[in-house]
Amino acid sequence: MSSPSPVQIREANAHLAALHRRVTNLEQRLEEAEKTVREQAESLIRKDEQLRAASQEITEAKDKEIFFLHEKLCQSEESIHKLNQTIKEKDSLIGQLQHRCQLLDSICKSRPLLDSMLAQMAEAERTGKPTTNSSFTDGESNCSPSRLSNHKDFSLSEDDSDDQELDGVVFGTTV
Numbered sequence: 001m002s003s004p005s006p007v008q009i010r011e012a013n014a015h016l017a018a019l020h021r022r023v024t025n026l027e028q029r030l031e032e033a034e035k036t037v038r039e040q041a042e043s044l045i046r047k048d049e050q051l052r053a054a055s056q057e058i059t060e061a062k063d064k065e066i067f068f069l070h071e072k073l074c075q076s077e078e079s080i081h082k083l084n085q086t087i088k089e090k091d092s093l094i095g096q097l098q099h100r101c102q103l104l105d106s107i108c109k110s111r112p113l114l115d116s117m118l119a120q121m122a123e124a125e126r127t128g129k130p131t132t133n134s135s136f137t138d139g140e141s142n143c144s145p146s147r148l149s150n151h152k153d154f155s156l157s158e159d160d161s162d163d164q165e166l167d168g169v170v171f172g173t174t175v
Contacts, residue, residue, distance in 0.1 A: 004012070
């Protein structure tokens with residue numbers, strides 16, 4: 001083997017120098033790329049942690065809102081139940097008061113007859129005790145069934161519908 005010529009040595013040295021520069025340049029670019037990848041990875045990790053924290057906050061806020069709304073729903077349902085119960089009680093009271101009102105209307109319709117009867121009783125008391133020449137013996141008594149049956153608000157029969165409404169009713173001072 002012969003030894004290389006000085007030109008070949010220079011060319012080989014130049015080639016080695018260029019190759020060394022190229023390797024150095026590539027190593028530098030590789031380091032820069034690795035640095036960029038590391039920075040991007042760290043940035044992604046930080047962003048991922050931020051997103052997890054934000055997601056956790058949103059989940060907690062959602063859970064709190066759901067709990068609050070559930071509590072509010074339960075309170076509303078309880079209020080509705082109470083109001084429905086109050087409505088039932090008021091409806092029952094209205095029914096009782098309507099019945100009492102009908103009774104009072106019936107009493108008011110009978111008032112002229114009662115006033116007349118009281119006036120006649122007062123007059124009878126003023127005139128005193130009847131004498132033996134009483135006018136009751138002539139058949140013209142105000143209490144005779146023939147005269148009372150002509151009055152539209154008064155009946156001697158126990159089948160009268162107004163009297164049936166009054167059966168079993170107890171009047172009190174409270175309404």
